[in-house]
Amino acid sequence: xxxxxxxxxxxxxxxxxxxxxxxxxxxxxxxxxxxxxxxxxxxxxxxxxxxxxxxxxxxxxxxxxxxxxxxxxxxxxxxxxxxxxxxxxxxxxxxxxxxxxxxxxxxxxxxxxxxxxxxxxxxxxxxxxxxxxxxxxxxxxxxxxxxxxxxxxxxxxxxxxxxxxxxxxxxxxxxxxxxxxxxxxxxxxxxxxxxxxxxxxxxxxxxxxxxxxxxxxxxxxxxxxxxxxxxxxxxxxxxxxxxxxxxxxxxxxxxxxxxxxxxxxxxxxxxxxxxxxxxxxxxxxxxxxxxxxxxxxxxxxxxxxxxxxxxxxxxxxxxxxxxxxxxxxxxxxxxxxxxxxxxxxxxxxxxxxxxxxxxxxxxxxxxxxxxxxxxxxxxxxxxxxxxxxxxxxxxxxxxxxxxxxxxxxxxxxxxxxxxxxxxxxxxxxxxxxxxxxxxxxxxxxxxxxxxxxxxxxxxxxxxxxxxxxxxxxxxxxxxxxxxxxxxxxxxxxxxxxxxxxxxxxxxxxxxxxxxxxxxxxxxxxxxxxxxxxxxxxxxxxxxxxxxxxxxxxxxxxxxxxxxxxxxxxxxxxxxxxxxxxxxxxxxxxxxxxxxxxxxxxxxxxxxxxxxxxxxxxxxxxxxxxxxxxxxxxxxxxxxxxxxxxxxxxxxxxxxxxxxxxxxxxxxxxxxxxxxxxxxxxxxxxxxxxxxxxxxxxxxxxxxxxxxxxxxxxxxxxxxxxxxxxxxxxxxxxxxxxxxxxxxxxxxxxxxxxxxxxxxxxxxxxxxxxxxxxxxxxxxxxxxxxxxxxxxxxxxxxxxxxxxxxxxxxxxxxxxxxxxxxxxxxxxxx
Numbered sequence: 001x002x003x004x005x006x007x008x009x010x011x012x013x014x015x016x017x018x019x020x021x022x023x024x025x026x027x028x029x030x031x032x033x034x035x036x037x038x039x040x041x042x043x044x045x046x047x048x049x050x051x052x053x054x055x056x057x058x059x060x061x062x063x064x065x066x067x068x069x070x071x072x073x074x075x076x077x078x079x080x081x082x083x084x085x086x087x088x089x090x091x092x093x094x095x096x097x098x099x100x101x102x103x104x105x106x107x108x109x110x111x112x113x114x115x116x117x118x119x120x121x122x123x124x125x126x127x128x129x130x131x132x133x134x135x136x137x138x139x140x141x142x143x144x145x146x147x148x149x150x151x152x153x154x155x156x157x158x159x160x161x162x163x164x165x166x167x168x169x170x171x172x173x174x175x176x177x178x179x180x181x182x183x184x185x186x187x188x189x190x191x192x193x194x195x196x197x198x199x200x201x202x203x204x205x206x207x208x209x210x211x212x213x214x215x216x217x218x219x220x221x222x223x224x225x226x227x228x229x230x231x232x233x234x235x236x237x238x239x240x241x242x243x244x245x246x247x248x249x250x251x252x253x254x255x256x257x258x259x260x261x262x263x264x265x266x267x268x269x270x271x272x273x274x275x276x277x278x279x280x281x282x283x284x285x286x287x288x289x290x291x292x293x294x295x296x297x298x299x300x301x302x303x304x305x306x307x308x309x310x311x312x313x314x315x316x317x318x319x320x321x322x323x324x325x326x327x328x329x330x331x332x333x334x335x336x337x338x339x340x341x342x343x344x345x346x347x348x349x350x351x352x353x354x355x356x357x358x359x360x361x362x363x364x365x366x367x368x369x370x371x372x373x374x375x376x377x378x379x380x381x382x383x384x385x386x387x388x389x390x391x392x393x394x395x396x397x398x399x400x401x402x403x404x405x406x407x408x409x410x411x412x413x414x415x416x417x418x419x420x421x422x423x424x425x426x427x428x429x430x431x432x433x434x435x436x437x438x439x440x441x442x443x444x445x446x447x448x449x450x451x452x453x454x455x456x457x458x459x460x461x462x463x464x465x466x467x468x469x470x471x472x473x474x475x476x477x478x479x480x481x482x483x484x485x486x487x488x489x490x491x492x493x494x495x496x497x498x499x500x501x502x503x504x505x506x507x508x509x510x511x512x513x514x515x516x517x518x519x520x521x522x523x524x525x526x527x528x529x530x531x532x533x534x535x536x537x538x539x540x541x542x543x544x545x546x547x548x549x550x551x552x553x554x555x556x557x558x559x560x561x562x563x564x565x566x567x568x569x570x571x572x573x574x575x576x577x578x579x580x581x582x583x584x585x586x587x588x589x590x591x592x593x594x595x596x597x598x599x600x601x602x603x604x605x606x607x608x609x610x611x612x613x614x615x616x617x618x619x620x621x622x623x624x625x626x627x628x629x630x631x632x633x634x635x636x637x638x639x640x641x642x643x644x645x646x647x648x649x650x651x652x653x654x655x656x657x658x659x660x661x662x663x664x665x666x667x668x669x670x671x672x673x674x675x676x677x678x679x680x681x682x683x684x685x686x687x688x689x690x691x692x693x694x695x696x697x698x699x700x701x702x703x704x705x706x707x708x709x710x711x712x713x714x715x716x717x718x719x720x721x722x723x724x725x726x727x728x729x730x731x732x733x734x735x736x737x738x739x740x741x742x743x744x745x746x747x748x749x750x751x752x753x754x755x756x757x758x759x760x761x762x763x764x765x766x767x768x769x770x771x772x773x774x775x776x777x778x779x780x781x782x783x784x785x786x787x788x789x790x791x792x793x794x795x796x797x798x799x800x801x802x803x804x805x806x807x808x809x810x811x812x813x814x815x816x817x818x819x820x821x822x823x824x825x826x827x828x829x
Contacts, residue, residue, distance in 0.1 A: 005350045007058040011065030012357055021073050029067035036060035069357045079127045081184035086160045091117040095152040095198050099212045101242045105583050106135035107147045127183020134188040149209040152195035159186025163767045165558040166796035166817045169598025170591050179358045208311040212238045215458050222466040229476045236451050237458045239263040239313035254487035256435025257442040263313035265322035267451050268306050272326050276302035299330035318368040324348035341376045363427040374419030378515040415515045422504045425537050429597040431494045434486045450476050496538050497600025503536040510534050550666035550699050550804025558792040559587050561766030562615035567697055570665035572605045576706045581618025588619020609634030610708025611688040635691045637680045656693035670696045672718050690714045702802040703733040707740040715752040722755050739763040743774020760788045767793040
């Protein structure tokens with residue numbers, strides 16, 4: 001059975017590595033299955049062909065897995081919004097079908113569409129489910145009504161196909177939308193409530209979402225308004241992590257206890273065990289065991305509670321995995337079977353992937369199943385206690401039992417920490433050094449104090465619930481103080497980069513050796529050798545290979561409507577601008593920091609801020625908290641808060657001036673704008689765009705221009721500075737030009753383009769941005785001059801690598817959207 005389950009999973013996984021769903025996959029799969037089953041039928045009576053029959057069954061299971069996932073993917077691709085409805089004002093009728101994300105800045109929610117209208121015409125082909133954001137006008141939260149699961153609305157919306165910035169090592173909104181089956185996303189302009197509650201009796205999933213909303217409201221109502229960890233309490237009760245502050249997540253991740261701040265398998269098991277124990281107690285009070293044995297009733301009740309709680313917790317993968325494992329055990333008990341531990345694990349894995357084929361793209365899948373697999377493998381010799389068979393533990397003195405239990409708990413924690421190291425580095429690029437100590441304290445506190453109090457407080461009537469939720473929050477508050485103290489230790493985190501595949505493979509071999517069952521004392525040398533193999537995880541991947549002297553690399557991040565470009569030489573790094581900020585969300589936290597950490601970059605030699613607009617300076621404060629910088633150069637007024645921030649951190653801030661030059665590793669940097677006498681003050685008659693810091697990066701072969709938001713007046717000044725000597729120096733170089741101001745019509749003047757005569761150009765702009773950048777006249781201007789014009793909404797992140805000498809290979813250019821295209825990304829037709 002394990003082989004067939006593995007074959008089914010392998011067949012389904014094959015599709016995830018293909019660039020698109022193959023044509024005629026249904027006929028191919030059906031033919032393969034029929035041939036396999038026919039072969040099994042013909043060989044069924046012959047013992048000599050039994051192995052051949054097993055292989056054919058495995059092929060059949062593999063094909064079924066492929067067909068299942070292909071149907072899943074095709075259904076989602078068919079649900080994507082037709083491109084002709086993008087940006088149009090539509091009227092939708094439908095209902096909220098999931099727990100919304102609510103905050104002072106508005107609400108985000110899933111919307112099930114029943115009817116869609118363009119003007120007065122009914123749209124025949126429209127996505128059945130979309131993702132909407134309802135933000136208040138002028139940031140007044142009262143303008144957005146309470147959005148509740150089950151409500152039926154008529155909404156005026158403007159939507160677009162699922163689209164998100166695409167960069168290495170960052171969150172992929174398009175993949176997430178595909179996973180959640182959202183065919184479009186957009187914003188609500190206005191809405192009219194049609195029905196307060198529209199949930200049919202048979203709609204279990206929607207009814208559970210409504211109950212989750214009621215639980216969240218209850219927790220918020222019973223806890224004090226200033227309860228900092230109310231979001232943590234909600235996460236422990238119902239899996240809703242949206243209200244947890246980013247600073248708190250930093251502490252939880254730094255101490256390695258992030259897995260506890262959710263509905264973990266331990267919590268589901270604890271509730272299921274409590275329900276089974278209560279059922280056992282009640283069932284034994286009468287003659288009922290004569291009809292159905294106590295053990296079967298306890299198993300059934302335990303599974304029922306695990307099932308309900310998993311749905312109440314948002315059906316997260318750790319909760320799913322535990323629920324299925326409890327279900328397999330219950331089924332085995334009712335059918336008189338005695339499954340092995342790994343059989344239970346395999347069946348749970350099978351059920352998760354059948355229901356959610358894209359689960360492997362989530363960290364929770366790997367961390368949950370990886371931890372359980374490691375425990376089952378490493379603790380195979382721990383069924384007995386002090387050498388006694390299971391069931392005779394009470395013959396041992398209680399002190400010895402306590403010592404043995406503590407020893408086993410320590411071993412389990414060590415096994416999980418070691419086993420999850422490759423996964424932790426792959427997904428989060430860090431390993432918590434203090435994790436074993438933090439978990440030793442946090443696991444019992446969260447699992448046996450905070451979580452039971454929180455769940456009981458959320459489920460009991462308000463009078464009792466309040467006096468349980470308050471101590472649960474207080475306990476979490478005191479625990480967080482200790483965790484914050486540990487997270488601030490300088491050595492608490494080991495930062496790395498996303499490890500290479502060969503390092504992961506070697507480390508897995510080492511982990512298998514290090515955590516294998518058996519006596520540690522008798523095999524400690526080989527176990528240490530296994531741990532040494534894990535050191536390869538911290539070796540810089542070959543994709544991060546160092547540049548030679550004179551070479552440089554430019555990474556133009558897909559940042560939306562903003563700017564952020566990383567320049568790298570052999571030993572130095574420069575970050576030009578830090579992207580936009582919108583409310584609490586900024587590109588530094590969302591894109592730049594994950595990208596740098598995924599690359600293993602923890603130090604920037606110089607930050608250059610072109611000017612003070614929020615779409616260029618938005619991520620700077622976040623980056624200063626998390627990264628080290630040697631200096632900053634920019635065009636900022638003296639009152640800008642960033643300068644005070646830099647002063648507090650003792651980082652030199654240098655005004656940007658024409659004529660400034662420096663050289664790193666054979667690569668030259670030159671400032672072309674603003675004028676050397678420019679005074680950067682808020683009252684300056686020229687708007688910030690016109691004093692943008694314009695930087696040229698050049699080597700013997702290439703000239704790479706970063707222009708900020710400079711407009712026609714500034715471009716005219718730059719044109720005047722391009723003396724015949726300067727132009728003659730640029731003439732022999734391949735010139736790459738950033739379209740100023742994201743390609744606005746007030747920039748990219750004909751005079752500057754004629755003077756520089758770029759070979760190629762690029763623009764960083766938002767997809768379907770409200771400014772219309774780049775302007776059609778500017779795009780036409782580049783086209784008329786035969787200048788290739790690359791835009792980040794189309795290319796994703798752009799990685800340019802420039803050789804040091806002309807006789808070497810040509811410039812390398814990678815477009816992340818095209819080079820990492822997957823089956824859920826469909827180009828507009």
